[in-house]
Amino acid sequence: MTTLKESLIQTTCAYCGVGCGVDVALTDNQPSLLEGMPEHPANYGRLCVKGTHLLDTISNDNRLTAPEINNKQVSWSEASHYVASEFGKIIAEHGPDAVAFYVSGQLLTEDYYIANKLMKGYIGSANIDTNSRLCMSSAVAGYKRAFGEDVVPCDYEDLEHTELLILIGSNAAWTHPVLYQRIARAKRMNPNMKVVVIDPRRTDSAELADRFLQIKPGTDAALYNGLLRYLADNQQLDNDFIEQHCDDFASALAAVQPWTIAAVARYCELDTHLLSQFYSEFANSASAISFYSMGINQSTSGVDKCNAIINAHLASGKLLKKGSGPFSITGQPNAMGGREVGGLANQLAAHLEINNVQHQSLVKRFWQSPTIATQEGAKALDMFDAIRDGKIKAVWIMGTNPMVSLPNTHEIAKALTACELVVVSDCVASNDTLEYAHVKLPSTGWGEKEGTVTNSERRISRQRAIIAPFAEAKNDWQILCDVAKKMGFNGFDFTQPSEIFDEWARLTSFENNGTRQLNLSALVGMSTRKYNALRPIQWPCIANDSYQYGQVFSQNQFSTANKKARFIAITPQLPKQVTSTEYPLVMNSGRIRDQWHTMTRTGKSATLSSHITRPYIEIHPQDASQLGINNDDLVQAISKVGDVIANAKVTDSLRAGECFMPIHWNQQFASSANVGKLYATIADPISGQPETKFTAIKLLPVTFSQYMNVFVAKQCSCHANVTSHSDYWLKVNASNCSQYQLAFNDAVPDILHWCQQISGIKGQWSGFYEGTTQRIQCIANGRLVFVAMISDTQVTTSIEWINHLFSEPALNFTQLQSLLTATPDEEFSQGRQICSCFKVREKPIIDAIKAGTHRVDELGQQLKCGTNCGSCKTELSQLIKRHALAKGQQIDVLITV
Structure with missing residues (x-):
């Protein structure tokens, strides 16, 4: 046995x-x-x-198996030699600023550290930036202006011990669900805890709110300026803290004088009474947290918004105390780790300043490097502008997809097309950016990597490999070290990530002397065995001082020259892009619950793809009525720089005149659904973070002559044929098949022949024809391998039903008939999926609510929805409110954790 x-x-x-x-x-x-x-x-x-x-x-489909140069497979030795040689030639001819790295919050700290060391200490340029520029750089700049260092002064326990939690510019229920669940649990344990949600959209996070402020987009700084004035007018300042531990309060206070409650209410388009209540709650709460994310940061004045928030906390003394502080929540798994090691173009490693001569000397001496960057490099948007203009001639892109994530996609395409050398390291074989790569390097993905990451509360955790690297994939730090050594550089003879981490930890403590909060001296000298066993730990972690583990700014001493925090005088600014007669609507963007970034990983999961199966544009009912747009219609959004097509979602969750579209879809999954195409290249002048929460658009209904739903068995490789022969397409992955929603300007004359040609499938083909409605299917070796449903109106069919039929070893007569008549089995006619974990759909939930189940936990007991990960609890709460209230019933919505 x-x-x-x-x-x-x-x-x-x-x-x-x-x-x-x-x-x-x-x-x-x-x-x-x-x-x-x-x-x-x-x-x-x-x-x-x-x-x-x-x-x-973690499947191995769409993986690079070996390095490629100009689409030809080569050995690792040849690939690393080629990259080193080409970079070396360009540097020799044009100087170090002619090359650049664009890296990612998906990298581990050890990868990030080597990339930064190579670029800034050996190549001698600061042209290394990261996709964290797009999500966290305004928060970084705000903290540095106020505290002298990029230090988040809160931790997750604060969320559970606060009297007042303010979610501003954050839909944590969908973007940070685990923290949202911790908040929900804390609120149940302490019913006196108040939650205020401030957002232009009523998101799922508002389900927990005691107060919802539907603010005008871009007016957050004015809201907090008004709060600072309110605190001063009502004698709610912490004068001792201000006097002893802060500078420049007088100028900040002078700047907020115009911002009375009435002025803020007009500017932010808020109810005066609601605004007064919010200000009063903040003033009278013993503790308060402002929990902010992309809605604050992704703005042309994002840094000022961050500092307006910090000002209110400094003035009230509501920070560096349990349950209090300005808490910026990070978007990516290792954005914090990247910030620590200097992954941004305007910083050195270990929170040292790139324009500080002493700091330059410190890092150069520690690295014993031949040179050191002495001025900031090109930030993300500037970097791709410089590539387009020929100033940067080689770029190495690692673990990110700028053709989707950066704004103004047409300009990014121009840049990559014009670039002499584009090197891409990634864990996939194809994405929107890889199409432009001259060199493709297979890197390890999650599950194959070894190293560390740092989360939003400054906690370092180990990422450990659970499977062997696929094919010839290498870790990013290994790829970088190979290239560095072939460029003739010493200092890159690392054999394992523990050695890199030790060097990094030593740098944080080198000549630190208490000047920087980032200090990992207690972790210096770990053996590989201890590194492998490292438990999660917050920094600072200072040798021989365990009391200071995780404690920042002890005794209210900040990282400025005089150890005092700085107030910043804020003049609120509206977004730079403005609406007009031609472009009358505002487009906002953000994440959805079950997808991540550009869907490289999550798009593989049939379960995750089943919650929201297609890109959409939210539009207010008033605007939809004026434009003649109905729910689910295909619509085109057009800005001054680009356009997209998606299905309309008519909802009153946003304000009239405003729209919303998710960020995830790209040209691997849809013909024209990359919302980045709509955003111009406009950024905060301090942080360089682009404005991707606000652009002016117009909406137009889109009609086609013919619509088609095509389902193809997983083993059939016909993606290129299907997508290239349609005018609009959308792909959804299921476990047994891929679904394509297609549309055509001119109707296909011979549908059966078209289906046979684009699929390349040999089998038994049959069809059903009724006017403009047609259904075609193919059986091969007894199994269903192809289905097409065609009409002159949009075709909607349950992907779960078709996917189930593809799994059957042989279809019976009833199944074949239901397929030809497009009549799903009852179990697949239950509405959209709400609970991804247990595949609970909308209809049985609504039926249970109408039968008298009015608590989220009771729905879980009956149907299991919400009892695993809990991500669907806010949607369950919304359904209870909507359908119980529709019958005039009393409800008691309870979100349990």
Whole structure:
């Protein structure tokens, strides 16, 4: 009898900045079960739906198997030599600023550290920037202006001990679900805890709110300026703290004098009474947290918004105390780690300043490097402008997809087309950016990597490999070290990530002397065994001073020259892009619950793709009525720089005159749904972070002559044929098939022949024709392999039903008839999926509510929805409110954790 070998590996989730611990059980060295790590301080066993389904995303489809130069496979030796040689030639002819790295918050700290060391200490340029520029750089600049250092002064326990939690510019219910669940639990345990949600959209996060302020987009700085004035007018200032520990209060106070409650209410388009209540709650709460994210940062005045928030906390003394502080929440799993090691173009490593001569000397001496960058490099938007203009002639892109994530996609395409050398390291074989690569380098993905990440509360966690690297994939730090050595540089003879981490930890303490909060001296000198066993730990972690583990700014001493925090005088500014008669609507953008970034991982998961199956544009009913747009219609959004097409979602969750579109879809999944196409290249002048929450658009209905729903078995490779022969297309992955929603300007004359040609499938073809409605299917070797449903109006069909039919070894007569008549089995006619974990759909939930179940936990007891990861609880709450109230019933919505 063979005994199965069971083991457990603890690692960290690959998604947002919460940094959840993950337990992965292995059976005979293969991942068999994934759960939240019960003892990890970030999540205590909780996982959101994306984290829960991580194992769904580690398949090896769409992976590079070996390095490629000009689409020809080569050896690693040849590839690294080529990159080193080409970079060397360009540097020799044009100087170090002619090359650039564009890196990612998906990299581990060890990868980030090597990239930064190579570029700034050996090549001698600061042209290394990161996609964290797009999400966190305004928060970084705000903290540095106020505290002298990029230090988040809060932790997750503060969220559970505050009297007042303000979510501003954050839909945490969908973007940081585990923290949202911790907040929901804290609120149940302390009913006196108040939650205020401030957002132009009524998002799922508002389900927990005691007060919702539907603010005019871009007016957040005025809101907090008004709060500062209110505190001063009502004798709610912490004068001792201001006098002893702060500078420049008088100028900040003078700047807020115009911002009376009435003035703020007019500017922000808020009810005066609601605004007064919010200000009063902040003033009279013993503790308060402002929890902010992309809605604040992604703005042409994002840094000022951050500092307006920080000003209110400094003035009230509501920081560096349990349950208080300005808490910027990170978007990516290692954006914080990247900031620490100098992954941004305007910083050196270890929170040292790039334009400070002493800091330059310190880093150069520590690295014993031949040179050091002495001025900031090109930030992300400037970098691609410089590439387009020929100033930067070679770029190495690592673990990110700028053709989707950066604004003004047409200009990014121009830049990459014009660039002499584009090197891309990634864990996929194809994406929007790889199409422009001269050199493609296969790097490891989540599940294959070894190293560390730092989450939003400054907690360092180990990421551990659970499977071997696919084919010839290498870790990013290994690829970088190989190239560095072939460029003739010393200092890159690392053989494992523990050695890199040790050097990095030593740099944080080198000549620190208490001047920087970032200090990992207690972690210096760890053996590889201790590194491998490292438990989650917050910095600072200072040798021989365990009391200071995780404690920042002790005794209210900040990282400025005089140890005092700085107030910043703020003059609020509206977005630079403005609406007009031609472009009368505002487009906002953001994330959805079950997808991540450009869907490289989550798009592989049939479960994650089933919650929201297609891109959409939210539009207010008033605007939809004026434009003649109905729910689910295809619409085109057009700005001055680009256009997209998606389905309309008519909703009153946003303000009239405003729209919203998710960020995730790209040309791997849709013909024209990359919202980045709509945004111009406009950024905050301090942080360089682009404005991607506000642009002016117009909306137009889009009609086609013919619509088609095509389902193709997974083993059939016809993506290029399907997409190239349609005028509009959308792809959705399921477990057994791929769905294509297609549209044509001119109707296809011979549908059966067209289907046979684009699929290339040999089998038994049959069809059903009724006027303009047609249905075609193909059976091969007894199994369903192809289905097409055609009409002159949009075709909607349950992908779960068709996917189920593809899994059948042979279809019976009833199934064949239901397929030809497009009549799904009853179990697949239950509405949209609400709970991804247990595949609970909308209709049975509504039926239970109408029958008298008016609590989220009771729905879970009946239907299991919301009882695993909890990500769907806010939607369950919304359904209870909507359908119980529709019958005039009394309801008691309870979100439990």
